[in-house]
Amino acid sequence: MSKTAKQEDVRFGKFGTVSFTKTTRVNDFIDHLENGKVMATRCSQCGEVFFPPRADCCRCLSSAMQWQEVSGSGTLVSFSQLKFAPIGFDGDLPYSIALLDYGAFRVFGRIDSRLDIARLRIGMAMQTVVNRLPNGQLNYVFEPVD
Amino acid sequence: MGKVAIIGVGQSKFVRSYPGSIRELAFEAFKEAALDAGISAKQIDASVLCSAPEYDKQRSPSAIVAEYLGLNPQPTFYVETLCSSSSTGLKLAYSLVAAGLHEVVAVIGLQKMSEISSAESQERMGRGGDIQWESPFGTMMPAYYAMYAKAHMARYGTTLEDLAAVRVKAATYGQINDRAVYRKAVTPQMFTDPAEMMAGPVASPLRVGDCCANADGASCIIVASKAKAADLSKKPVWILGVGSATASVNLSGRDLFTGLRAAEQAARQAYAMAGVGPRDIDVAEVHDCFTIAEIMAYENLGFAEPGEGPELIRTRQTYKEGRIPVNVDGGLLSKGHPIGATGGSQIRTIVLQLRGEAGPMQVKDPRIGLVHNIGGVGVYGNVTILGNQ
Ligand SMILES: [Zn+2]
Numbered sequence: 001m002s003k004t005a006k007q008e009d010v011r012f013g014k015f016g017t018v019s020f021t022k023t024t025r026v027n028d029f030i031d032h033l034e035n036g037k038v039m040a041t042r043c044s045q046c047g048e049v050f051f052p053p054r055a056d057c058c059r060c061l062s063s064a065m066q067w068q069e070v071s072g073s074g075t076l077v078s079f080s081q082l083k084f085a086p087i088g089f090d091g092d093l094p095y096s097i098a099l100l101d102y103g104a105f106r107v108f109g110r111i112d113s114r115l116d117i118a119r120l121r122i123g124m125a126m127q128t129v130v131n132r133l134p135n136g137q138l139n140y141v142f143e144p145v146d
Numbered sequence: 147m148g149k150v151a152i153i154g155v156g157q158s159k160f161v162r163s164y165p166g167s168i169r170e171l172a173f174e175a176f177k178e179a180a181l182d183a184g185i186s187a188k189q190i191d192a193s194v195l196c197s198a199p200e201y202d203k204q205r206s207p208s209a210i211v212a213e214y215l216g217l218n219p220q221p222t223f224y225v226e227t228l229c230s231s232s233s234t235g236l237k238l239a240y241s242l243v244a245a246g247l248h249e250v251v252a253v254i255g256l257q258k259m260s261e262i263s264s265a266e267s268q269e270r271m272g273r274g275g276d277i278q279w280e281s282p283f284g285t286m287m288p289a290y291y292a293m294y295a296k297a298h299m300a301r302y303g304t305t306l307e308d309l310a311a312v313r314v315k316a317a318t319y320g321q322i323n324d325r326a327v328y329r330k331a332v333t334p335q336m337f338t339d340p341a342e343m344m345a346g347p348v349a350s351p352l353r354v355g356d357c358c359a360n361a362d363g364a365s366c367i368i369v370a371s372k373a374k375a376a377d378l379s380k381k382p383v384w385i386l387g388v389g390s391a392t393a394s395v396n397l398s399g400r401d402l403f404t405g406l407r408a409a410e411q412a413a414r415q416a417y418a419m420a421g422v423g424p425r426d427i428d429v430a431e432v433h434d435c436f437t438i439a440e441i442m443a444y445e446n447l448g449f450a451e452p453g454e455g456p457e458l459i460r461t462r463q464t465y466k467e468g469r470i471p472v473n474v475d476g477g478l479l480s481k482g483h484p485i486g487a488t489g490g491s492q493i494r495t496i497v498l499q500l501r502g503e504a505g506p507m508q509v510k511d512p513r514i515g516l517v518h519n520i521g522g523v524g525v526y527g528n529v530t531i532l533g534n535q
Pocket residue numbers: 043044045046047048057058059060061062
């Protein structure tokens with residue numbers, strides 16, 4: 001093994017059914033997923049909260065960020081169930097993508113595959129939970145708040 | 147009268163698979179535009195090439211196209227804003243001419259989507275959004291627009307029949323446009339009969355018939371300064387307003403799902419620059435990559451109030467004889483959508499309309515026309531207003 005290969009931090013390669021990029025300065029996001037937490041980042045200087053998490057604040061240009069858990073519930077903004085998938089996602093069909101609005105930020109992701117989409121209503125309260133995919137990858141999904 | 151005129155327009159046929167190279171495809175549109183303007187390559191001061199580079203095998207395609215069209219040693223520029231690349235190219239050409247840097251500029255839009263294999267094309271389909279935070283969930287363009295359709299239906303009671311009606315209108319005009327890739331008629335029944343291809347589910351609530359077809363094609367628009375236009379052209383069409391805006395790629399950055407903010411903002415800019423409003427538009431081309439996109443365009447352009455877009459298609463107000471004819475050339479739905487060429491094709495349609503040369507698609511005596519061209523899922527909004535006086 002070469003020295004550079006050892007140093008490369010490719011944790012983000014674990015995100016989603018197929019990950020399209022392995023390196024990012026918010027790679028700790030994956031460690032939090034492993035620990036069952038979906039995290040946003042909060043700018044230490046101006047307080048802006050970002051989801052998806054960012055390494056840098058575009059509001060005040062600070063790069064001092066703190067992790068903050070995506071907790072509580074958001075409301076379902078919209079969703080769609082796919083009957084065709086891009087390469088690498090066929091095994092997941094049918095699946096639904098969706099957006100939750102948490103007020104200070106929004107979260108784009110998938111609906112829990114065990115959920116009957118006939119139960120979904122725009123405006124309903126849902127929460128974001130960590131999900132382990134059959135291929136060992138990690139993502140997060142939305143499930144109703146009961 | 148504006149500062150910059152369109153003096154020549156051209157478009158290749160839009161086809162499923164073009165049997166030639168991208169430079170040859172570009173030539174077809176360029177030749178028609180140059181003959182239309184009555185000029186040669188030597189009279190063109192600069193060129194702008196517009197395409198989505200993920201489909202081009204040729205690296206830096208602007209150079210090879212400029213070479214093939216005889217546009218050396220003039221400068222060339224390469225512009226990309228996905229599906230709205232050639233509207234962005236037109237804005238760049240407008241700026242170059244209005245700033246006095248060049249007098250005659252050719253804007254060439256092209257896409258040979260069949261340049262890459264269908265497997266490669268399918269792979270690219272999965273990277274249409276934010277590749278870090280969205281694509282790992284398995285996203286595709288139809289599914290993103292489907293989320294807008296779902297939100298519009300939930301908020302305003304828009305129906306699947308309304309969406310189908312947009313496709314039926316597009317097919318009405320696709321049948322009389324000999325440049326269109328889809329020349330067949332479409333009926334509302336095709337959306338309700340499960341045996342029909344059109345009714346097949348893609349991403350709920352959108353069906354096969356709600357989605358436009360990929361195509362290979364090229365377009366060319368030649369613009370000139372006021373002085374040059376007076377010299378060269380008997381029938382200049384004036385660029386009265388150019389508006390453009392952006393929105394976040396990731397849907398988590400959006401605050402509206404019943405319309406496209408970038409389109410609203412681009413429209414506002416273009417109307418203000420042209421000094422006109424929605425009621426002054428006599429004919430329009432809108433970016434109907436999906437049926438829902440046309441309904442949202444009616445509202446974002448001010449042809450209808452928010453939520454009242456479906457009423458325009460229900461009452462046939464956007465047909466050729468209606469209050470505001472829209473996409474009477476078949477739109478993206480029937481004409482086809484060769485990404486980089488689409489905006490130029492829309493501009494060409496409006497130029498022909500304003501000159502009274504649109505043949506069987508001609509609307510009655512239009513004076514002001516509008517083009518609405520969107521890149522990505524509302525990431526890039528472009529609105530261009532043209533006039534014949
Ligand atoms: Zn900050």
